Amino acid sequence: MRPEMTAASLDTAARTSAERGALARARLLRGLLPALSLALVLLAIAWLNPRAISYFGFSLMLNLAIPIALATIAQMFVIAGNELDLSIGTFVGFVGCVTATWLKDAPLIGVAILLGSIGVYALLGALIHLRNLPSIVVTLGMSFVWQGLAILVLPKPGGKAPDWLLGLMAFKPPFVPFPIIAALLIGLIVHFGLMRTSYGVILRGSGGNPAALARAGWSLLKTKIVLFALAGLFGVLSGMALIGITTSADANIGNGYTLLAIAGVILGGGEFVGGRVSPIGAVIGALTLALAASPLLTFMHIPPDWQVAANGAILIIVLAARVLISRKER
Amino acid sequence: MASVKSLLTKPWIWSFLGALLVWLATIAFTGGYGAGGMVTAALSLAVFTVIVGVGQMFVITLGPGNVDLSLPANIGLASAVAMKVMDGNDSMIVVGLLAALACGAAVGAANYLLIWALRIPPIIATLSASFIIQSIDISYGRGLQIKPPPGFADFANWQILGIPVLAILTVLFTIGAAIALQRMIYGRSVLAIGQNIRAAWLAGVNVGRIRFLTYTLSGALGGIDGALLAGYFRGANVDIGNEYLLASIAVVVIGGTSVAGGKANVPGVWGAALFLVLLLTMLNTFGVSAGVRLLLTGLIIVGVITAAGGQKALR
Secondary structure (H helix, E strand, C coil): CCHHHHHHHHHHHCCCHHHHHHHHHHHHHHHHHHHHHHHHHHHHHHHHCHHHCCHHHHHHHCCCHHHHHHHHHHHHHHHHCCCCCCCHHHHHHHHHHHHHCHHHHCHHHHHHHHHHHHHHHHHHHHHHHHCCCCHHHHHHHHHHHHHHHHHHHCCCCECCCCHHHHHHHCCCCCCCCHHHHHHHHHHHHHHHHHHHCHHHHHHHHHHHCHHHHHHCCCCHHHHHHHHHHHHHHHHHHHHHHHHHHHCCECCCCCCCHHHHHHHHHHHCCCCCCCCCCCHHHHHHHHHHHHHHHHHHHHHCCCCHHHHHHHHHHHHHHHHHHHHHHHHHHC | CHHHHHHHCCCCHHHHHHHHHHHHHHHHHHCCCCHHHHHHHHHHHHHHHHHHHHHHHHHHHCCCCCCCCCHHHHHHHHHHHHHHHHCCCHHHHHHHHHHHHHHHHHHHHHHHHHHHHHCCCHHHHHHHHHHHHHHHHHHHHCCCCCCCCHHHHHHHCCEECCEEHHHHHHHHHHHHHHHHHHHCHHHHHHHHHHHCHHHHHHCCCCHHHHHHHHHHHHHHHHHHHHHHHHHHCCCCCHHHHCCHHHHHHHHHHHCCCCCCCCCCCHHHHHHHHHHHHHHHHHHHHCCCCHHHHHHHHHHHHHHHHHHHCCCCCCC
16 A cells, blocks of 8 residues: 555664654654644633633633543544544434433433444444445444434434433532543543553554454454444443533534544544554544634634634644654654 | 346446336335326436536545545535625526536645645545535625526426436536546546556556546536535525535445445446435335434445445545
8 A cells, every 4th residue: 555655664774873863853743743732722722811721711611522532532443443434423412312311211221222322333343344345435324324313312402411420520620620630531541441452452453454463363353343332332422421511412413523523533643544543642632623613713703603614724734734744754 | 138137237227226116116105196206306306416426436436545525515615606606697697607616626626735735635635625615605605695596596497398407417417427437538547546546657647637637526516516506496505515425425336336446337326316316205205204214314325335335445
């Protein structure tokens, strides 16, 4: 697929130590890019409205950051296996509708439905692997399925979140706002699981070099099922967190999350092919998008019409910066 | 007998058979009532899917990872631009169509510029572009004259003997697209790039130029589609193109084009578009609710892909 890569790595071997130092710096810069973009957005907010940098300000600005971060992690698992999930947004909406109805009124059935939907995700992974299907088309079709189910569960906006969920999402820890603690926890747990355990390496390897992994005796069917099931699990968590914040649901509530989640993964340093993803980066990417889309624009007095464009612009700027750094790497 | 057999090996025949089956199921349900009217309605609606489907087909044929996710936003913006330029005035119809075409082509060119300059996968490039286009559309379309001129609306809805004129024109256009694909240097180059981009480059194909042309073509078709949609539905709005993201990709894949690239099929786009439109008509005739309709549409698309599958993935 990428003949130039092998050539580049041969070059690398021949380089002197000084050049190697420059290379390491470029690589470090590239790794820090997600954090740098978040810092830049935070600085801009602090400069425009210093009062926003407070416990209360962050709680407000990062209000929706937890569900976005969870949906981004879900998408990241799928991307790690060289696939793409275009249904995660409507899936989050479906989970939201179930959370606001069944999970409150009949918790056991609600839990069964949510576990079943994770099972559907696992089955999709198996189907995509066994029939060698394009994940884009399968998940695009599934996005209709989830949306249809969401409308069937909750035909009109409404419902109510279970009280324990409302209590959890309204948690106010001392000193550090809850969204920041939650984002840190999500990032660290997934980072440990995917980057530091041996099966995590196998999962990423299934995206990096599937042929080699299969020859080493690992089941690619199993890795794909696990990756999709994890995506389903984090999709469920995202939908539940979302309803815990908004208190009631609507069948279209998650629709914007599909594209936001892809953007978050890419912003966080993830690559589309090769199993190269970063959980902490993905969470940072999600936070950047959550902050830049709405609070930053409001402080800059830019009308909300341009919120979506801000996401696109940030994506393009960060990718452009990445190209500049990569050029230095060569 | 032999000719039937050779017909059955054509990948596009299945989409037409599917469309026929759905149509028969519907008229069996209504007892034959409205059979002709249904074909007319299906043809007029399928046109819009076919136009963007052909653009998407050329893009997908370029090979793994190539897909245009900016079509819905593009269609929305172009429909607003066309209606603004026409301004309810019959004498401005041609200018408005040209404006929509130019707007779409500019979006397509911008898509390729991002792919080329940032060296990012087309999915991400067209995604970021669609974010920005969507905002431009929302901001631009606010408080805008959105009604088409009466002459243009009549033209978009014009029928001769129950056959929509727009459908006839689109058939001619798809014949042109098929010739371009199979018999012209441009189309052969697209196929060559999709089969093996390095081999195509070594064989002297100007890969960059062909990809640029293909994304611009897809954008331009999205633009013209937006203008026609606004004429047909007698008004433009931001969401007018939303359903065409799934539809454009689905008709390409159901129609027998390889998602791995390098193998395209124009007649299949028509068959698949008719199949999808008739499917919706059937579900509406059966009187199912919006939720069930979405659910079944999704399940049938996943089912068809599973049955047709077996090729390398789109990325």
